Amino acid sequence: MRSKQDKKLDNVDTIIGAGTVFKGDVDSEASIRVDGTVAGTVNCKGDVVIGQDGQVDAEVKGRNITVAGTIKGNVTSQETLKVESTGKLLGDAKMATLVIDEGGKFDGHSSMGSSDATNEEKQDKKEKQDKNKSNKKKDKAS
16 A cells, blocks of 8 residues: 555645746655656655656656656666757766666766665765864864
8 A cells, every 4th residue: 555655745736837938946745747857956755757848957856757758867766867859967966776768878887786876965064074074073073
């Protein structure tokens, strides 16, 4: 049985339609579809779909990300990043699973892991914090 939270993440509750230009940051608790243009950041707890005519000039984060249009920016997908045959991803990507259909374009660096990609970011942040604490202790001891 799926939880309410899972069902919420599956629902597309935000659509940026064709002909619409959005400048700024988009934060969504559910899923989002972009058929227009977004310039800023897209941070989504659910899925992100960039439609065939969609254009995103931004950093994109989401659970699953499907690119049928164009993303110019870095992408972090907790689960699957899929670039469809009409899709273009111009930027670096972190994901658990990468799928590129024949004809899809990806120009950037990729980092894959067996668990969600954000765990790597959390670990890097924790290591930096631990190092800073260690350095502060050394400074106090001197």
